[in-house]
Amino acid sequence: MGRKYHVEYIITTWHRLAFSESVIFREILLVAKKTKPQSDAITKVCVLKKLPDKISKAREIAERIKGIKKDYEDNDVVVKIHPYSKLTADTTDWHTFVSLSDLKLVDSLEEVLASKKLTPLSTLTSARRSDLEHFTFREFHGFILSSAERARRESDAWIADRIKGKTLVARHKERIHEVAVPLSNLARALRRFSYTNTIDVDKTLDYLIVNWFKEIEEMARSVVPANALRKFDSSVVQSWKKKFEERKAHLLLGRRLYLSAPGTSLIAFYSDEPAAGIDLWGFLDLNKTDAKILSLWLNSSFNILQLLYMGVACEGPWMKLHDYMMDRLLVPDPNKLTEAEKKRILDVFEKVKDTPFPSIIEQLKTKFHARKTIDSMWLKVLGYKDFSNEMLDKLYDSLLKELEIIGKLMGGKQSKEDEET
Numbered sequence: 001m002g003r004k005y006h007v008e009y010i011i012t013t014w015h016r017l018a019f020s021e022s023v024i025f026r027e028i029l030l031v032a033k034k035t036k037p038q039s040d041a042i043t044k045v046c047v048l049k050k051l052p053d054k055i056s057k058a059r060e061i062a063e064r065i066k067g068i069k070k071d072y073e074d075n076d077v078v079v080k081i082h083p084y085s086k087l088t089a090d091t092t093d094w095h096t097f098v099s100l101s102d103l104k105l106v107d108s109l110e111e112v113l114a115s116k117k118l119t120p121l122s123t124l125t126s127a128r129r130s131d132l133e134h135f136t137f138r139e140f141h142g143f144i145l146s147s148a149e150r151a152r153r154e155s156d157a158w159i160a161d162r163i164k165g166k167t168l169v170a171r172h173k174e175r176i177h178e179v180a181v182p183l184s185n186l187a188r189a190l191r192r193f194s195y196t197n198t199i200d201v202d203k204t205l206d207y208l209i210v211n212w213f214k215e216i217e218e219m220a221r222s223v224v225p226a227n228a229l230r231k232f233d234s235s236v237v238q239s240w241k242k243k244f245e246e247r248k249a250h251l252l253l254g255r256r257l258y259l260s261a262p263g264t265s266l267i268a269f270y271s272d273e274p275a276a277g278i279d280l281w282g283f284l285d286l287n288k289t290d291a292k293i294l295s296l297w298l299n300s301s302f303n304i305l306q307l308l309y310m311g312v313a314c315e316g317p318w319m320k321l322h323d324y325m326m327d328r329l330l331v332p333d334p335n336k337l338t339e340a341e342k343k344r345i346l347d348v349f350e351k352v353k354d355t356p357f358p359s360i361i362e363q364l365k366t367k368f369h370a371r372k373t374i375d376s377m378w379l380k381v382l383g384y385k386d387f388s389n390e391m392l393d394k395l396y397d398s399l400l401k402e403l404e405i406i407g408k409l410m411g412g413k414q415s416k417e418d419e420e421t
Contacts, residue, residue, distance in 0.1 A: 005037075005209065006033045007084065008032065010029075010031075010044075010097060012027070037084050038067075043084050044080075044084075045081075046077055047079075049075065049076055082097070105399075113302075113382035116336070117381070118333065120327050120328060120329065121294075121330070124331065126283070128284060130243075130279070131279065137167050138225075138232075139224055142208050142209035142237070142240050143189070143209075145207075146204055146207065147204075148173060150192070150206065151173055157172055158170045158172060158179070159172075167180045167181065168180075168183055175219075177218075177222075179237060186208065186210065186211075187241075188208070189208040189244065190205060190269065190278065192279065192280055193266075194261065196269065197356045198268065198272070198353065199349075200272075200353035201271050201275070208240070208244060208276070209237060212234035224325055247276040248275055249318045250274055250287070250288050251295055252281065252283075253298055254279065256320050256321070260310070265358060265363075266299050267298060267299060267307075268295045270349075270353070291344070293342065295349070305395075307319065307321070308328070308402055337381070352373055364399055375392055
């Protein structure tokens, strides 16, 4: 397309989800001319702050955009000008050009991501996704929740009540019914990461059944019809164990993100004991030290901004982090860090790992101390010596604005955060 067409304008709006009615995906207006582009051809990326309410207003804005020769902003529109050669040089994903409402944030992010200490995540580790379907038989899944507060769906029937010797006693959340489960038949995993508010999840991990035991049929009987229960046997649970072993890791990262939801406090989690998690990527072959380092980066404001920059909206404010994005998601390369830098990072990890984080929205509003600690540390490690608290405060205000705009794209609907899995 780059040789036969010239994309002159890419136009979007953050005033609403799309230009059309009754759609759930983002839309853009793309204006292209069928001609061989000149060597100095440009593309204007335009963000409408609000949709014109009259045809005359639309024509007025259109004429204004046509006459703009450099980056521009007023009460109606933001325009950023790119060399067309920049677009044609990499056609992998043009979403990045319209992913943020504040186009100036792109320049700030690119400055941070230019550090030579960063590398694509895929060069350090391979990722495996976990979904509830991997550990489910009919309506019964193999999770025992670590607390009643974590049982957020009807199918979350079993809660860990107490540890008795080498046995976990699980109780049904609605019935007077307890089942003793040998701890040797359980692995540790996260049933969901919403409302998980510490980076280190060792103390809050749920339990996953990975070996057959006699009482498991009692647990399944509460939700599985009797005629289907006959097909539930040890081979099902062995498949759960196999899938768990293939996915367990020290570092987990949210795969499907709703960053402005009240239950989203963090998006990456460290576990001393290798764990798996639902709707999470598990990063294999990472040692504990590297997993701790990356957990702080993935939860940093710079990475959240990076995810917004490259993320794919799948419905309204939801974003899905696909496996191919690991080739573009930049993270610190532990091999490029000095021992002093690693010590600084690990000291911060120990300081904040058990800190309860409020929602990301609340963190940005209050300039949450643990977030500032993480972000300040990364700026120092990446070589930014002249940053200030005021600079971070401005970043948080801009990032907060982005997340609030994304949240409003739901059109006032309630969060579906816990209705999906």
